[in-house]
Amino acid sequence: MFTVETGSGFWNPIIWVIAIVVTFLLIYILRSLGKKGYKKDTEQVKSFLSGNPEYPKEKMHIKASNLYWGFTTSLKGLYTLLRKMHTGNTSDYVLWFVIILAIFLLVEVI
Amino acid sequence: MDILGLSETVLRLIIGTIVVALFGIIFGLLYKGVDRKIAAHMQGRIGPPIRQPFRDIRKLFTKENVVPENAIPWIFNLVPLLGLVATISILIYLPIGGFSPIMSWGGDLILILYLLMFPSLAMIIGGFSSGSPYAIVGAQREMATMIAYEFPLAIIIISLAWKLTQVGSVNVFALSTIAGTPIWSNVTGPLGFIGFAILLLALVIVTPAELSKIPFDSPEAETEIAGGLLVEYSGRNLAMFYLTDGVKTVVMASIIVVLFFPYNLSALPLLGLEGGSYVAYAIDILFYLLKVFLVILFSVTLIRVAIARLKIDQIVYTYWVPLTLFSLVGLIFIMWDGWIMNLLGLV
């Protein structure tokens, strides 16, 4: 009941949800043993910047394009190729269609 | 399924979950202490006592739980909790010692692969939600690391399952099947043996990244980004992450044990033990704890003492190019194993 069987494995969401709820309650109780409060409106709540003054809010927010710098840098070659492929030119869209059509015809018909 | 059977299952699940949760937390902290002690000895230091992690947790619980003003409070407080909960939930699918998993039919290896992402995801979202540049840099590094090591990890898991399918097993992703048919007995020739050895080695290299340990700890990198994605966390929230780390170490080591060394000592005819007796269970548990210790020793302690930290683009490169090729070679060896043996007429 409620189990997805794929022939190679299975997945039962209900079991997992029950386990999660039980563990959540357990850990929540454990967590509530800890100290709750902190001093609001003090230096405590400022971002830690190794003692440097905080920048304006816009500068504290890293831009989406710069996220994953490490990943895109290590795959630079691939991304240059992909950017070159996506020209945005309508003629190229048609050209890709013709190419795929030709490949399918080659494999399928000849 | 009737009501009685259903309620029994649920009861078993609830009690079992509580037991494995406590087991995971206690042994996670214990192994952490052992790991620190051994690492210290290797570096010629005395190191903290083994019960130090327990003291750390107690100390963190008495500290203030600061929520920085740039953070989104509800996400900031929720994710450490969820990360720990998800990590503990993996333990109900893993066989521990001589016991079969509490819910052997509830989930499989792919589920575990996904659940293993939750703690990292919790750290990433926690880091992002704290709104500090250090934490954000750390979080994006953690995300890149996660993408990086998931490639070889997927190859390892799929190769194992593929091999089991070839020898005619059903439910090849189920942990009980994998534990029941140890892979070393399924190889047809030396090529397959080498293939699995390569995969084991790859998994050992994946482990430190999965656990954010040196040399793959650039998300935390105390020396450059001041603790990275955990920089704004304090008090009980930080304690949650600390516990997650400990439990995850046990989980990861248990997975390696299940995949590659699912043997039990009590099954040896030499000992002459009855299956299912208390002595047999006790021996199996002890043997299991020893295996977990050895795995942690080799894949965490030794590597982190021996190698310096890599840069983030080096991490991605390491996992995506050399290690992926390496594991693909392992996969190809496994695929060719039976074929070549047939060709040579050795089977």
Place this chain on the structure above:
Amino acid sequence: MNVPDYTIALVVAIPLLGAFLTPLVGRINDKLRNIFVILVLTLNAFLVFLLASDVLTTGIKTYVFGAQDISYPIVRILFEVDAMSIFMAIISSILVTVAVIYSWSFMKENTGLDKYYTLILLLTAGMLGMVLTGDMFNFFVFLEITSIASCALIAFWTHKGESVEAGFKYIVISAMGALFVLFAIALLYGQYNALNIALLSSVIQYTFLDKIALVLLIVALAMKAGIVPMHMWLPDSYGSAPSSISIILVSATLASLYGVFRVIFTLYGNVLSKIANFGIPVNVLIGWLIVALAVISILIGVFMALIQSDFKRLIAYGAVAELGYMFLGIGTGIVALGTAYGKTALDGGIFHVINDALDVGLLFLVAGAIYYATKETSLDKLGGLARNMKYTTVFFIIGFLAVAGMPPLNGFASKLLIYESTFQLNPILAIVAILCSILLLAVFVKVFYSAFMGPQLPKFKDVKEVPKSMLFSMGIIACIIVIFGLFPEFIINNLVEPAANALIGYSEYISQVVVGGI
């Protein structure tokens, strides 16, 4: 539950008639028009559900437009509804109804809404016609209706250059694709003197011309479904259309995907096991071509999504990758026709169709909500919105976890089916699928950070939560996602399995018409 046969006709006719009544009602009052459109679509969705319960319990239903008697020269069109068609019809009705409820507030400040709603109803009629019809030429007509209506809707914001450009690209691609479909239909008609799918399927020979027709149909429809490398129109048009239209476009592309598989499984069902070139059976040849395209789609989709900085283009590239998963599942089902894992893969692929429609649809609605609140779609300029828009944040979390296939949401169940069957065909397929699922997670975590988290930006200090109608429509989809995620087995048994069986059991589809003498 039994419904009369003419329900099939009503399902297509009601939105069509509603489309032409909308401008008239719009003359009276704007609010009345909105209520009218929502009523029409709800009624239609209700009829689709009735029809679904009938088809799923009693089997294939047919309805004949025109001559009932076959002794005359036949001038008639046959609608044939099996479990697969009704599966797609359910997806379309859910998405369109939700999109119209969403439009109530989202499009409030626009003019020309009479045309907007008319076009949506036309588009609905086109999509439902495409999936319900049993006639090739009729399929082409509905395909063109869908293309024209969606093109006009993509370019609805004519004051933006990007929208118009996307509309132009879309219409060039669709018109060309549809013409090649027509050419293929003509090739088939010229040989067998029939247009009915079932009739054609019973006599098809796999001659030289049939091969050409098959290739033309597959490639043209796959292009309309947006498979790499013919996907480039898709991010353009999804990204530039209003969000409420993007979600309808998702189901319009899925209708083309339905076309691909109807052609392969039903139209060419009889010849799939024939030996073609290189001594390989036809199904293996076609299946591997589709699997190859699927793998490229998954890879290029996620890699491009990772570097996007526009919210909606990013989701669109994610949709390309998701499309790859469907093609991977169903393609594996074609290659491994008749094996147990092939069936599982087919189930997974078909289940993923509805999951993708819901997940990607929800994300588009969230993107629209953010645009509504901040007038901004560039991720580089957003930030800190989780403080102001709590509900939208929760819906986004549900959506992105579902798209990335995290348990316990619906994406996980279908991806699990795909992973655990494709690896038996070739381990590399499952490896790529797992890897890209994680990349997809990374992609949306980036969005989560840059739109919703970070410090409170001064320019977004006064941003308010979106109106109730938008929250309501997002809430509906989120609820369906969670329910599908918690009870996947129920959905697979009752919706997906019958659809998969309908695709494999094409002979039933044929005999209903040929032997049944309709």
Place this chain on the structure above:
Amino acid sequence: MIFNIPYIAVAVLILLGLYALIFKRNLIKMVIGITLIESGVNLFLITLGYRKESIAPIYTSSPGGVMAFPVPQALTLTSIVIGVAVIALMLSLVMHIYRHYGTLDVRKVRRLKE
């Protein structure tokens, strides 16, 4: 051979249309390319229905003899009607594009890329 001329014309028209779509830069010429493909397909449909020395397929008061096949003609009519709608829509979009971009060069109409 002489009977194959319509089919050759079909092939030539479709290939010319594709050529215009791929190599011509002017948007209007691309629209013309689409119409060329459409004419090719329509011609193909009509040719399929042709019979030698046939009359128009009107049943009432028919003089007898071979009739041309009616279905392809119906299909072609439908296709032409759809074609008109598509071309009208395309040309109106081209007009809007010129208004926004100030050019009809397809290589310059690509703000949406990558």
